Amino acid sequence: xxLRDLKYIIAVAETQHxxxxxxxxxxxxxxxxxxxKKLEEELGITIxxxxxxxxxITPIGExxxxxxxxxxxxxxxxxxxxxxxxxxxxxxxxxxxxxxxxPYLMPLILAPLKAHYPQIKLVLSEELSDTLLKRLHxxxxxxxxxxNKEKEAGLESHxxxxxxxxxxxxxxxxxxxxxxxxxxxxxxIDLLLLSExxxxxxxxxxxxxxxxxxxxxxxxxxxxxxxxxxxQLVEAGFGCTLVxxxxxxxxxxxxxxxxxxxxxxxxxxxxxxxxxxxFPRKPALEALANVIRSQLPVDVSVxxx
Amino acid sequence: xxLRDLKYIIAVAETQHxxxxxxxxxxxxxxxxxxxKKLEEELGITIxxxxxxxxxITPIGExxxxxxxxxxxxxxxxxxxxxxxxxxxxxxxxxxxxxxxxPYLMPLILAPLKAHYPQIKLVLSEELSDTLLKRLHxxxxxxxxxxNKEKEAGLESHxxxxxxxxxxxxxxxxxxxxxxxxxxxxxxIDLLLLSExxxxxxxxxxxxxxxxxxxxxxxxxxxxxxxxxxxQLVEAGFGCTLVxxxxxxxxxxxxxxxxxxxxxxxxxxxxxxxxxxxFPRKPALEALANVIRSQLPVDVSVxxx
DNA sequence: TAAAAATACTCCATAGGTATTTTAT
DNA sequence: ATAAAATACCTATGGAGTATTTTTA
Numbered sequence: 001x002x003l004r005d006l007k008y009i010i011a012v013a014e015t016q017h018x019x020x021x022x023x024x025x026x027x028x029x030x031x032x033x034x035x036x037k038k039l040e041e042e043l044g045i046t047i048x049x050x051x052x053x054x055x056x057i058t059p060i061g062e063x064x065x066x067x068x069x070x071x072x073x074x075x076x077x078x079x080x081x082x083x084x085x086x087x088x089x090x091x092x093x094x095x096x097x098x099x100x101x102x103p104y105l106m107p108l109i110l111a112p113l114k115a116h117y118p119q120i121k122l123v124l125s126e127e128l129s130d131t132l133l134k135r136l137h138x139x140x141x142x143x144x145x146x147x148n149k150e151k152e153a154g155l156e157s158h159x160x161x162x163x164x165x166x167x168x169x170x171x172x173x174x175x176x177x178x179x180x181x182x183x184x185x186x187x188x189i190d191l192l193l194l195s196e197x198x199x200x201x202x203x204x205x206x207x208x209x210x211x212x213x214x215x216x217x218x219x220x221x222x223x224x225x226x227x228x229x230x231x232q233l234v235e236a237g238f239g240c241t242l243v244x245x246x247x248x249x250x251x252x253x254x255x256x257x258x259x260x261x262x263x264x265x266x267x268x269x270x271x272x273x274x275x276x277x278x279f280p281r282k283p284a285l286e287a288l289a290n291v292i293r294s295q296l297p298v299d300v301s302v303x304x305x
Numbered sequence: 306x307x308l309r310d311l312k313y314i315i316a317v318a319e320t321q322h323x324x325x326x327x328x329x330x331x332x333x334x335x336x337x338x339x340x341x342k343k344l345e346e347e348l349g350i351t352i353x354x355x356x357x358x359x360x361x362i363t364p365i366g367e368x369x370x371x372x373x374x375x376x377x378x379x380x381x382x383x384x385x386x387x388x389x390x391x392x393x394x395x396x397x398x399x400x401x402x403x404x405x406x407x408p409y410l411m412p413l414i415l416a417p418l419k420a421h422y423p424q425i426k427l428v429l430s431e432e433l434s435d436t437l438l439k440r441l442h443x444x445x446x447x448x449x450x451x452x453n454k455e456k457e458a459g460l461e462s463h464x465x466x467x468x469x470x471x472x473x474x475x476x477x478x479x480x481x482x483x484x485x486x487x488x489x490x491x492x493x494i495d496l497l498l499l500s501e502x503x504x505x506x507x508x509x510x511x512x513x514x515x516x517x518x519x520x521x522x523x524x525x526x527x528x529x530x531x532x533x534x535x536x537q538l539v540e541a542g543f544g545c546t547l548v549x550x551x552x553x554x555x556x557x558x559x560x561x562x563x564x565x566x567x568x569x570x571x572x573x574x575x576x577x578x579x580x581x582x583x584f585p586r587k588p589a590l591e592a593l594a595n596v597i598r599s600q601l602p603v604d605v606s607v608x609x610x
Numbered sequence: 611t612a613a614a615a616a617t618a619c620t621c622c623a624t625a626g627g628t629a630t631t632t633t634a635t
Numbered sequence: 636a637t638a639a640a641a642t643a644c645c646t647a648t649g650g651a652g653t654a655t656t657t658t659t660a
Contacts, residue, residue, distance in 0.1 A: 001383065002308060029616095030616075033615060046585035051582075079306070079348070082349060083349070279354065357632090
């Protein structure tokens with residue numbers, strides 16, 4: 001049996017004429033006759049009772065026809081589904097994004113993305129880098145927005161921009177009065193960190209040349225679960241911290257703490273899109289990347305490829 | 306697209322492994338890979354996202370898979386239907402039978418038919434010969450039990466038996482006292498007939514050498530709609546009539562009229578099975594014919610082929 | 611006699627095979 | 636290094652064609 005055969009019997013049933021059915025199927029009459037005969041032999045039944053003046057479907061043929069029609073309808077559904085998904089922007093794009101980026105980047109890009117690609121549907125997840133990478137591998141998300149991630153087996157990544165760090169401290173902190181904050185100034189300051197798992201914690205330690213915070217004892221247990229909490233701790237006088245530029249833009253307006261840009265080399269993290277190298281809808285990622293690049297504020301440097 | 310292709314994608318989706326899927330489908334891995342690739346190209350989408358360590362179905366692939374499974378289920382249904390109907394006795398046999406035969410023949414054969422072929426289902430129609438022939442041509446019935454029918458275009462017929470006629474008259478009728486009723490004795494008797502359309506009416510006229518009853522006037526309008534009515538008319542003294550043997554057997558026990566067998570040549574009608582020569586379930590007709598022949602009483606002569 | 615299905619045959623597209631390569635872990 | 640999918644290339648089945656025959660109304 002065969003989809004072609006089913007198309008043939010439907011055509012014969014509807015035209016009651018092998019020649020006309022063959023025409024409708026764009027094949028010759030002997031071809032169609034031969035296939036139907038073969039199908040009847042394969043099934044061991046007679047589907048059409050025919051003379052050279054009449055073609056009539058048998059009761060068992062009628063029963064089969066019902067299913068044949070259903071089958072052909074479903075093949076059409078498959079073709080329609082496929083057609084609708086030939087556009088890589090069709091179907092929801094599952095995006096994972098780290099918590100230190102999501103609340104500050106997503107508001108910038110959602111509206112322009114909608115404007116440029118009205119048909120795109122997003123499903124967002126906000127999770128730690130490791131979780132996002134696992135979910136990428138498990139096909140639970142299609143793309144992850146991560147910071148400072150090395151290339152990983154099975155994944156490709158696409159650099160988006162460098163996001164400078166800003167120092168967040170109390171307004172009366174000595175560093176707030178320095179004209180130019182240098183790399184050395186940050187060595188062994190009282191740095192407050194996000195909790196384990198946030199890549200920003202590791203990145204801040206690296207910029208401040210701190211090796212293993214947990215081994216130092218006392219402060220090791222004071223870790224904030226979010227950037228918002230971290231800034232509250234700074235405001236309460238527990239120490240300083242580093243804040244990525246996109247978050248700093250928002251925080252500067254909402255808090256009473258001083259925020260100073262760090263301009264020396266390596267005082268930034270690089271944000272990239274990561275995705276499985278087998279992911280079939282790369283044009284959708286390209287679209288996403290372009291919108292992100294176009295919406296960045298001036299103090300965040302786009303990485304050109 | 307192709308039923309084979311759908312089988313392949315179902316196998317890959319279930320095994321998550323091209324090699325195992327190929328094995329399950331009894332083809333080589335390159336064959337299966339090639340077909341799936343072709344299908345993906347034809348549909349313009351990616352069904353499986355694959356590395357050499359993992360195979361994962363895409364969301365659109367998942368959507369297609371649902372329909373593919375439904376399609377494969379329906380092809381199984383078609384095969385099952387066909388298998389169940391490979392027995393020619395499967396499915397109802399639609400039998401048409403003339404009214405002068407039905408009430409007397411059917412009781413003889415129904416039980417034995419059920420005994421020999423328990424699976425057979427019958428659908429009976431009792432109608433005049435012309436109607437039965439039309440319904441045969443229209444595929445509304447599969448076989449007709451008729452009397453004295455010539456071969457007709459598109460139909461085959463299968464002689465079953467010769468059914469002698471009996472003379473039905475009042476007990477005091479002169480012919481009831483004759484030892485041997487001869488052909489000539491029936492010339493111009495007061496013959497009562499069934500209504501127009503009953504083949505028995507024509508047959509009786511022929512046996513009695515009556516050409517065109519309707520031209521004779523007076524008696525022409527007195528026609529009975531059934532054999533039962535006809536016998537009532539005889540009993541009421543309106544005339545004689547000819548009764549076929551199977552009916553005579555029953556009538557002789559139920560009425561007060563004399564019934565005398567006619568033994569001279571041509572004093573019988575021949576009953577046959579008629580069916581479209583394209584009818585595909587001839588073995589079922591053979592079975593029916595055999596049961597009928599085996600159940601006939603001794604005074605009805607089976608026609609051997 | 612004419613119309614239609616069946617048959618006979620030839621051809622070629624493609625599903626399928628084996629051997630090998632590529633790729634990613 | 637290994638496992639698995641992809642590629643290359645060959646083979647052969649079977650679907651499609653044309654020409655013709657058979658059938659039957």
